[in-house]
Amino acid sequence: MEKKQWKLVNAENVEAYVCDETYSSKMLTGDEMAGMPVININEGTLKPFSRTAGGEHDETEIYYMVDCGDPSYVVLDDEYVKVKNGDIIIIPPHVFHWIDNTQCDKPFKLFTFWPRQEQNGVFFVRQNAWGTSVRNLDADYTQKRLNRH
Numbered sequence: 001m002e003k004k005q006w007k008l009v010n011a012e013n014v015e016a017y018v019c020d021e022t023y024s025s026k027m028l029t030g031d032e033m034a035g036m037p038v039i040n041i042n043e044g045t046l047k048p049f050s051r052t053a054g055g056e057h058d059e060t061e062i063y064y065m066v067d068c069g070d071p072s073y074v075v076l077d078d079e080y081v082k083v084k085n086g087d088i089i090i091i092p093p094h095v096f097h098w099i100d101n102t103q104c105d106k107p108f109k110l111f112t113f114w115p116r117q118e119q120n121g122v123f124f125v126r127q128n129a130w131g132t133s134v135r136n137l138d139a140d141y142t143q144k145r146l147n148r149h
Helices: 121-130 141-145
Strands: 023-029 040-046 061-067 073-076 079-082 088-091 097-101 108-114
Touching: 023 121, 073 088, 097 108
Parallel strands: none
Antiparallel strands: 023 040, 040 108, 061 088, 061 108, 073 079, 073 097
């Protein structure tokens, strides 16, 4: 069995894909960047006084609240769940969900987790727009971080 090379990713080196005037998404992990099958992790940032349109999926999605203000909500079907930093919400298939940051003056940052990168709709949007699913700001970032330059 061939041993794979480990990867170092830091969100500061990943270019954000601007989905609309209120929301941006960074693909932190995916098969293309890792060179092997991995769990897909995205960093999403919603501007203050905004909300996402929402949606539902055929697969489970996990939200991890990285940095959100008070009050911030994740809406699951019709239930408003007040969230704080460190909260994890497991969203089953076919639950309509969205983020409500309309009452907060701070950006809402979260990680979304998917079993496969193709289950995240923004994956295909980035590929169509950029020709790739991820862009790094500095190709030598890892080497510099590890002082290998």
